Structure formats: C-alpha cells, structure tokens
Amino acid sequence: MDNSFSSADLEFQKEVRDFFEKEFTADLRARVQDGIDVKSTSVEWQKKLNERGWVATDWPVEYGGTGWTPVQKFIFEAERCAAGAPDVVPFGLKMVAPVIFTFGSDAQKEKFLPRILNSEDWWCQGYSEPGAGSDLAALQTRAVKDGDDYIVSGAKIWTTYAQFADWIFCLVRTGSFDKRQQGISFLLIDMKSEGITVNPIHSIDNYHSLNEVVFDNVRVPAENLIGSEHQGWTYAKALLAHERTSIAAVGDSKSALREIVELAKTQTNANGRLIDDPLFQTRLSNIEIELMALEYMDLRVLASLSSGATPGPEASLLKIKGTEIQQALQELRMQAIGAYAGALRQDEYQNDLHRRGSTARRSYMYGRAATIYGGSNEVQRNVIAKAVLGL
Amino acid sequence: MDNSFSSADLEFQKEVRDFFEKEFTADLRARVQDGIDVKSTSVEWQKKLNERGWVATDWPVEYGGTGWTPVQKFIFEAERCAAGAPDVVPFGLKMVAPVIFTFGSDAQKEKFLPRILNSEDWWCQGYSEPGAGSDLAALQTRAVKDGDDYIVSGAKIWTTYAQFADWIFCLVRTGSFDKRQQGISFLLIDMKSEGITVNPIHSIDNYHSLNEVVFDNVRVPAENLIGSEHQGWTYAKALLAHERTSIAAVGDSKSALREIVELAKTQTNANGRLIDDPLFQTRLSNIEIELMALEYMDLRVLASLSSGATPGPEASLLKIKGTEIQQALQELRMQAIGAYAGALRQDEYQNDLHRRGSTARRSYMYGRAATIYGGSNEVQRNVIAKAVLGL
Amino acid sequence: MNFEYSEEQNLLKESIVRWAQDNYSFDQRRASMNNDDGFSRAHWATFAELGWLSVPFAEEHGGYGGSVIDIAAIMQEFGKALVVEPVFPNLVLFGGLLERSTASNKAELLGQVIDGSLMGAAAISEVQSRFDASNVAVTATVDGDNYSLSGTKSMVLGGPQAQKLIVLARTSGEQTDETGLSLFLLDADASGVKCNGYPLMDGQQAADIDFDGAPAELVSELGGGYAILQEVMGLVHIALSAEAVGIMEKLNKTTVEYTKTRKQFGVTISSFQALQHRMVDMFMAFEQSKSLLVGALCELTDDSTSEQRAAKVVTALRTLIAKNGKLIGDEAIQLHGGMGLTDELDVGHYVKRLMMINLLFGDQTSFQKKFNHAAYAA
C-alpha cells in the first residue's frame, strides 16, 4: 500500500503545473470566474490546450488524444483544479467523441473528431425528454427512415448550451420492441437543419444555459447514424459509465474548500475570525473529512482502473458522495459570505463580498442539478442496491 | 394562542408535585434506578398511587379511574418525569384495561378491572409473533372453538415481563377471511394454564425482560373472549392508537436532557467543563431544540384532544420524533460519561461514573427497541405517507 | 391552553388568502415584479386599504394594535403567497424602529406608513458586520443642532424604494461597542446620501447606501439605539420564521402534488417508498417548525417568560427554521427533478426566499451559537 507517484509521474506533474501557471492567465481566470462569454472563453482556452496536445485526455493517441494512463489523468485533473482552471466543455470532447471513436464509422471519425479536437464544432446532448428523465428508456423522439434519411420528430430537454451548438447527439426511437431499451438509435444531427427550434429554459440561478430542443420533421442523413440501428442504448450506456467516473470532482471540491477557509479567515467580527468559530469549523470539517475519504475512494477506483479493471457500479458511489459534498460546500460558502450571497448584481458589485456572493449563489442554485442529472442520486442508489448489494 | 394553565390546573399541579415529593421516597428512587426487583418495586409504587386514586389515569371514574382531562394527564405526566418517578407498568393499566372497559362484558369488567387497579394481576401482551412483527396481521396463533372453550396453539414473541405475568392478552386467529385483518380475536389467557411455556429472550442490554410465550393446545374458556369473535383487530387498533399518544415521552426526555447537562458540568479536564465545549453543546442543542419543538407538537395534539378530536395519524409523528430524540439522548449520555459507559457491573461499581455508565448503556441498548416496537418507525412513516400525505 | 389563531386572526389571514387567490397567481406575481420598482405600488395601496399595513402599530398611532401573534399570522400568509412587496422591511424593520423612536413627527410618519403613502427602510448592517449588528463603523457627529452621518450601510432591505431611512450609527465607543449606538432619521434623498440598489435572489430589493456628511435627526436616546434594535429583532425573528413556515407548507404541498402526477418507469413517482419516506420527513420538518413557532408565540406573549427563556426560544426557532428550511427547500427541488431547476416553476422561487430568510440577521450556526450560550453558559 502506498500513494506515491513514480518519478516519471512526478516529472509529468511538474510539466502540467508549469503549463497551467504559464497558460492559464489572470485575464482568462477573471473571465471564467465572471461566467460571461462562456463560449468564446472556453473555445480560446481549449484551443490553447489543443496546441499543447492536452485537450483530449480520454482519447487514444491515434485520434489526437493524449493516451494518458489513469494516473496521468488524475494528476492533470488535480493540477487543473489547483490552478482554478475550468474543465473542457464535455459534450464534444468527453461525451460524443468516445462514442464516435469507439462505435463510429471511419467516415464519421474523419469528419467529426478533428473539428472536436480543435473546438470548431460545439456539441450538445439530446438524451432527456419531458417524459423521460431518470427513466431515460421512456424516450419518445422518433426517427423514421425515409430513403437515405431519417425524419426526426420530438423534443429533447435540459439541453445545456444548445444555443451555441453546431451539432447535437441524440437518442431517438427507431423501432418498437418488447424491451424499451431496444429500438433506440444514436444519431448525430446538424443544429442548422430545418425544423429545429431551440427554446431557452431560464434556470433558478438566473442564467440561461438549459434549453428545450424541438424537432419538427427534421431530415437527417442516415450516414449520421452511429453503429447499427436500434443499438443506440448500448452506446449510450458505455458513455454514461464514462461520464460518472469523473463526477466525484475531488479536485474542484478541494479548491472550493480552500476558498471557504481563506474567506473565513477574513470574515471577522467582535467574536474573532469566522474560521476560529468552533461551530463553523465543525460544519467545515464534517465536509472536509468526507472529502478526504472521497479522495481515497476515487484513488482506489483509479488504481483498479490502472490495473485493467473496467468502471463498474462504484462510479455510482463516487457520483452520490461527490455531488453531496459539492452541494454541502456550496451551501457553506454562502453561509460564510452571509447576506450578500443573496444579492444579485445590478450595475456593479458593491464590494468583494457582493462579487463572491454572486458566484456562490449561482453555483449553489445551479449546483442543485448535480444530484439530478446524469442519473439522479436516487437512481444511483437503485443501481448500487441492485448491482452491488444484490437487492 | 396561549400555553397557560387555568388556576384550577395550577392548583392540581401543586397537589401532584406535593404527592411525588412526599411519596416517591429516596429508597424507592434508588431501587428504580438500579433496575432490580422490578416486579415488587413497581407493585409497591403502584399500590401507593392507587391509594391516592391516581393509578388509572386513562380510566373513567366509574371503573376507579381518575377521569382526568387531557391537560390534567399532561400535568401529572410532566410532574412524574420531573420527579424521576417511573411510569406504571402499562400492560394491565394502560393496554388491556381500556379494551376491557370499552369492549368487554360486565362480567369481565368485574373480574379483571379491580385486580388491575390494585396491581394484583400482572399482565403481558401477546401480539407479535416470530413471523408477524411490523406486519402484525400476518399472525398465525390459532384458537379453535371446542365446546365452551378455545384451544390455542402457536407462539408469541417479544413478550415483555411474561416471566412475571398472571395473564396475557392475545390476538389469535379464529377464522380465515379474504382480508387478513378479519378473523382475528382478542383473548385473555391465564398464564397458569396448562400448555404454556415461557422461554426467556436475553437482550443486548444484558437483561431479561423479553420472552417467547409458546401455546401448546392451551384450553381457554370462551368467556375470556373480548367482544365478538373475529373482531379482535378493531379492538387492538383502538388500543394501538392509544399506546402511541403517550409515546412522545417529552417529560422523560426532558429529564434525560437535564441529567446530561448536570453530568457535563461535572466532567472537567484541562480544557474546562464538558458543558462549555462548543461541540458538545451543539450536539446537545441539536437535540434540545428538537425536543422543544416536540413538546409543542405534543401540546398541540393534546389541545385538539381536549377540544374533542380523536387521536389520528399525528400520533405516528409523535412516535417517530419522540423515539428519535430518546435515542439521540441515550447516545449522548454515553458519550458524556465516556469509556465507563461500556463497563458492566461486576461485584460493585468502581465509582459513580461506572454506576451512571451502566444505567446509560442499558437504556441505550434497550432503547433501540423504541423505534422497532409499537409499529416500527418505518411503518409509522408508511402510515403518514398514506393517511396524511395521501401517497 | 390553545394553540390556534383566534377568530379575528383567522379573518385577517383569510383576507390575505382571498386577495392572493384573485390577484397573485404566480403569473400575476411575475407581472407585478416587472414594474420599475420590482413590485406593484397598486398592490401596496390595496394592502393599506385592507388594513394590513396597520397590523403591528399601536392603536394610539392609528394602528390595529396587533401583537407578535398577529404579525406572525399575516407573515405566514404573505409567505405562502410569496409576496414580494416590501412588507417585512416596512412593517417590521422600519416601522418597528420608527414606532419605538423619539422622532419629532413620529405620529405623522406612522400614519403615512399605515396609509401606504410612506415607504421606509432601516439601515443596520455593514459590509464587515456579518450577523453582528453591534459592529457599526458608520459615524454620526454633532453638526450644529443636527447630526451628520458618514460611512456605508449595506444590505438595506427595501432601500431602493425608501423615502425615509432610519440608520443605526455610532455616536461613541469602539467599533463593536453596543452602548455607543444611536438611531437617526433622514430623507432618502437628503444631501450626502447615495443609494446603490440591487435585487435580491428572492425578487425583493436592497441597497448599499453611502453617507457623506448627510444631515440626520437623532431619534433615540444617545447610545440607546442598540437596545431598541434588540427589541425590534424579537419581532424580526418571529416575522421571518412565520413567513418561512408559510413557505414550507406551500413547498410541501406542491411537492406532494407534483409526485402524484409525474410518471417515471410507468408509475407516478409518489409510489416509490424511498420518496414517500422523504416526503414524510419534509412533513415532519414542517410540523416541527410550526409547533415551535406556536410555542414561541405563546411564550413571548406570556409576561412570566424570563429573558433567558425568551432568548432560548427565539434562537431555537431560527436554528430549527434554518435547518428545516434547508431540508425542505433542497428536497422540494430534488423531487421536482429538472423541473425544480426552472425559473418558470414557482418552486425555485419559494426556495430562494427561504434561503434568503436564512441569511437575514443570522444563519443557522450563529443562532445555534446563541442558543448554546443561553442554554448552557450558566
């Protein structure tokens, strides 16, 4: 038993750290924190990563990926969080690309992967529907074959950043079978196609990142079908398991915790610094102790992946605990800031607490989604009950 | 809105307080706390209460009860707890007696009630069975009519103090119907009857209060049937609702909390008194605040009973919260005592902490039963979900 | 012993319920918020007409003469209806301080509050004060017959709409000295006053206000400002708690109803036992909160309640409200799934008001700390 990195890994760590220090500039950091110009800022940053060859951490080398070991990925992720840099927008690089390079045709690989790598296409995800959330297999969007095309009708919901998207990857129903999971296909759709409407959904964080995407007899070339017809569920499931392994978000939570500690050192009144208040300390340590455990849970999974295991139901565990910790930190950050966490920005921020409060509130409110999306925590508990405990 | 007592009630309160001060002697208190000679001590104390006319607080005056208003009962209960006096053993006075005076024949009333009032008969309860716990209606003990008698066969379990009992009141199956709740009868059985075996069940508190009672073709005169054959479930349900209204145990929990506070004032080390430790304070106040809320929940139910309402599903709420608070206090008491809470008595107690620890551990361990018996807290949640929330 | 609102209180509550039914659907509320002020002046006039603005004030001042129980009664309903009009800042904070002040034209001003023609705000907090109201850096210095205020107040609730301000300012002592604080009254558009308004997450309004030698009238005894504020804080905590209890009731109802209609896996999600038990816990959290509110109302209106007991009850109440509000708010969103995250549904808005309440004049930790002190420091 030991948690130390090899000397090659340590060298890699230094390389990564230097990169972030140099490339993640103060200017970029400010734009990321303010959360404005999401699209152009992300693209600019991802292009920098791509120049260095580090934008596709989950891709094999042959398609332009890093080909990193799990440990290297872990190191990169930890350094990214420590630097306060954002993760790449996942829909293209982390979600559809693995499906394309695993199950797609050569033509699809050639057409899509380079543009994803260079952040030329913005992708979004078309899975959930108004009647199919946790119960994804209930989806109703239909794709009917018409010559060399599919005609797609239906609606997708909770589609993050659809307003920016060039492409959407969708699960659509192409046939009726006894099992609802059958007869679902995986389709790539050009967002400029006729018949697509994007309706914004304003969310409780007072931002617009979610959308409803409505398909009204949208014509999609059959060459955009991934793999075989009716087999989409299998491809999507492989992707879902993938999505969950990074969801523990240990690095981000460690950064968030550090920020709260620093903040609580500056919040001072007659009774002294907030960080010295035993009750506040205890709320903090309730979370920090769980986070320390989560980090080792994550590392244990990582180590088993390194030795060749495939991601299993332990991903559900990381998701539940990871999101619970994120949300607890989001709440405590608001408490540490106090009433300003409830203040929206008008013309300008009144002071630094106001600015911090605004970010804190936004991440609290939007953070509620973490226990709902990607398979709600209730569904994750069902998964563990069944797959691990055999209940 | 006001929570004040009438002047008559205040006078009554004084009367009760004086009684406990005078009659609940130091000698009695010591025997109760040590938990030895349970039977003789209880009987001695109940006879004192009966002399004063206060042993049957739930009975109508015509049968020798107090005929008290809900508020008077509340006052008596609060004073009892403040004095540290034990509740009466419930099986006769609080459980079977209300069934007898509500549904029993005149002969049954005459035969049983005076002896219960004077603690001449010790009763126990025969409801649960090995296969019928939370699912009480699954009970299998059969009573088959044979002339003027029933022949009873089967087994009851978790029967508290069956080893002392002169009588047991049982739910037995007398017929098969579509609904399992039908065909159950309420039978009073003499524990000296041939064919009854009492098997002790030692519990995790290292005591013997629970038993299994096995009936092997036990002959029971049909005159011991309460009300009509097959209607026992109705009688028992009325009794269960009754059992639950006093289960909030606010008075006892207040006493327990007071004891912990006093104890924590004496536990001192280099960092000062335990009661001044902010983390300990917070664990304490987490409970005390809930207890304050519970007290008013209890009073609200009491007030609605006073104005003529019948006990409803709010009893489930009092049971859940009441038992959760009891258990939290039992745990904290052990923590306040420290390692001695794990020490059993051998020849004698080494010191006062050892003595307190022994009591604390016993009530913690046996206290685990509170969320299981009388309808487990899971079943209570089902009741609220259905009856209150309409789920 | 009686734990119900009186007939008269129920009439008052019902008048709010009826008005809200006719005038304050979620869409109507949104429309009302689209006014320049972020709320409807017309509604405010109606509130005055229906007598609601007179509830807390003494009969001698032309008020209804309501007790803390009456205030709780109306706030519970304002909470259920999620009213954004600045009832709390005007009736409890500004009005509460004004009525206890020594302002020269107090009677006149209270009359205007009651008839709806005057809106005011109380400037108490500062950026560094967190939940410690005695931490005041804004100074008041003698300037001829008058005083002159300098410094910045923050999170002044109802600030952008206020015509009059009552300001807690330092007339002596160190920055956290309770006895060196006094109350001052001035026009919001007086010289040397600059109001920087912003909306809050609950749709209500607040402001940071800069004072640069602004002339103001001393309206408390010199050094007597903190004591008056503490008295008003008793009302503040009850009013906010009552509003929260109203919100909790509404959120629970909405959530239970939603789960009965939302289908997943071929059944309504209300049929899942794990969710049922969680809704039971939400229900219990509400019943707990309501019971302790009722208890606090009884004890605070009972002359025999000691100061220490009152402190215990009030801090217990706000600790519990914060804890249960958090539980109910989070679960309400979670059980609504993605829908709970939308601005379009009312759920998130109720949750945000609950959260805002838990950031006003103390959070769970600060109240529990005070409870610990009141309960165990002896």
Next chain:
Amino acid sequence: MNFEYSEEQNLLKESIVRWAQDNYSFDQRRASMNNDDGFSRAHWATFAELGWLSVPFAEEHGGYGGSVIDIAAIMQEFGKALVVEPVFPNLVLFGGLLERSTASNKAELLGQVIDGSLMGAAAISEVQSRFDASNVAVTATVDGDNYSLSGTKSMVLGGPQAQKLIVLARTSGEQTDETGLSLFLLDADASGVKCNGYPLMDGQQAADIDFDGAPAELVSELGGGYAILQEVMGLVHIALSAEAVGIMEKLNKTTVEYTKTRKQFGVTISSFQALQHRMVDMFMAFEQSKSLLVGALCELTDDSTSEQRAAKVVTALRTLIAKNGKLIGDEAIQLHGGMGLTDELDVGHYVKRLMMINLLFGDQTSFQKKFNHAAYAA
C-alpha cells in the same frame, strides 16, 4: 500507487480467516467467553503459534517487524471475527509501550509477549481524565532505588488477566502537565496493587487498579512518558479503526442477507425501496471508512507526511469511524427488527464492540475537535 494489501499481508489475513472459520463460529466464541478469564487461553497459545502475536514487534526483538499496515491488516480480520481475546490490549497498548520503553529486561519480556506466555496491560486513564491522557493524578515518588506508585487507574484494558502492568504516572507538574509524566513497570501482583476487574459490554475485560505505595521500575526517561504514549496512540487509533472497518463490513453483509430472508407483508423486506436506500447508505459509509483507513495507512507510512497532516488524517479517520460506526450499528439493529435486540444473534455483539471502540481514547466529538485544531487553527 497501490491501495491493496500486499500478498504477504493477505496471507496473514487469510490465516486469521481460516482459523476463525474452523474455531470461532458465534457459538464457539460464546463457549470461549465462558472460561473463567472470559476468553480462551488455548486460543491465545494458537495465536502465538501462528505468529500473530509477533506482528507489531521489531525483528531485533524476535518479532515479525510489521508496519502499521500489517497491524491494520490483522485487526481488520480480528474485527470481522469479533475476537474477544485481548489482542489489542496486549499487542498495541502494553506491547507498544513496552517496546518503546527502557525496561531493563525488555527483550525477555517482549519474547514472552510474542510466545504468549506473558500478558500485560497498560494503565493510562483515570476516572477524572475522560479522553485527556495527560490528566494524571497517580503519582510516582522516589523510594530508594525504585519508585513507588499511589492512586487509582481506571479502565485498564486487559487488566484482570495481566501479569505485568505499565503505568503512566506523574513524576512532576500539575495534574494536566504533559511533561511531568513517566512510565513504570511492575508485576500485577506486586505489593500495594489491587485489581478490581469487570467485563465490558463487548465481552472484553478491564479493571480499575488501586496503587498504594506499589514498587515500580521507571521505564521511560523521567518526564518522557507522554511522548511515548503519543507515539503508541498513533498505532492505537489505526488498530481500533481497522478493527471497526472489519466489523462494519461484517454487519453490512449480515444485514443485507437478513433482509433477503425476512418476510413481512408477503415479500422479503429487502424489496422495500426505503430499506434498500438505507442499506446503500450503510454500504457507502463502509466504503468511506475503508478508503480513509487505506489513505491513513499510506500517509502514515510515508516519510514526507508532516506531523500536522498526520494529525489531520488520524483524527479524521477516528471521527469518520465513530460517525459511520454509529450509523451502521444503529441501522443493522433497526433492520433486524426485534431479532437485532437479542443476545442470541451476533449482530448486537458486533454493534457493542463498535460502540466500545468509539468510547476508547476519544469519542467522535473529541476527535473532531482535534481535527478542527489541526486543520484550521493555523
């Protein structure tokens, strides 16, 4: 990076598993406890034979030379098997102090511990000390070439069976002065020693021991006792945590199995979703605990770990173990229903050992307080 036990460690663990399978069913364990000593001397001899008693001791002392990871490996299995033989008091407490002592015949005594012929106990706590080991009133005064002990030690684990005692006693300073403490060694049947034994709720044995001028050998530097104790406490916390993790695993397994067989309302209770989710929470609590144990083992065996970080990790571990142990213990009983309350089933006994662990050398609150200090006091 590697978070598994080594092959050698797994062999050690498996030897315990196999022995327990053959010799330590729940009924066999009960029989073993019915011996006069409350455990089986025959088993103890087997433990020595199989080399388990040598694990923590250095090779130069005839031991296996095990690290803290090896100790954790065996304690986890002893936990799973719920072994009542006094492994922890002898190997970790008494043995740990002895090996770090300056006892004149240390090598000989360690040899006897390893071959099973000597049992000892460490007398650390006192009735007033709660979880503060520096709070020591037992005094050691110079008496010719030797020292003489006076006062009472409490909760001496393994005390009734001990032939030798190591005692933490005050040689100077106030009652809570850490630098005035030294270690002493003496025979348990020396003159002036009176041992009052009692069983613990977990079936193990402890004693309060009176010293009335008992002669003893100084076996630490004068005033150096507390430092040695602190070093041993590092092992103590890991050993107890590892044992607890073993127990949690076993309780979870037993509970899941029970719910799959227990029928109510016509179905196995494992089919109720509310119970399923609670068992998932139990499982996650176990995985959390195990992960942090593994993390602590890695960090404590890494030379680059700072003292402050080590303090954080150890106190985090025991805080989490206490919290999760409580959750798993309570739920295991609750989900077993009435059966969980019976002495006849093993469940309650596992729970009681978990509870006992959470009362030894600190409880959840005291560890979390220390964590807070290590984490935020800078």
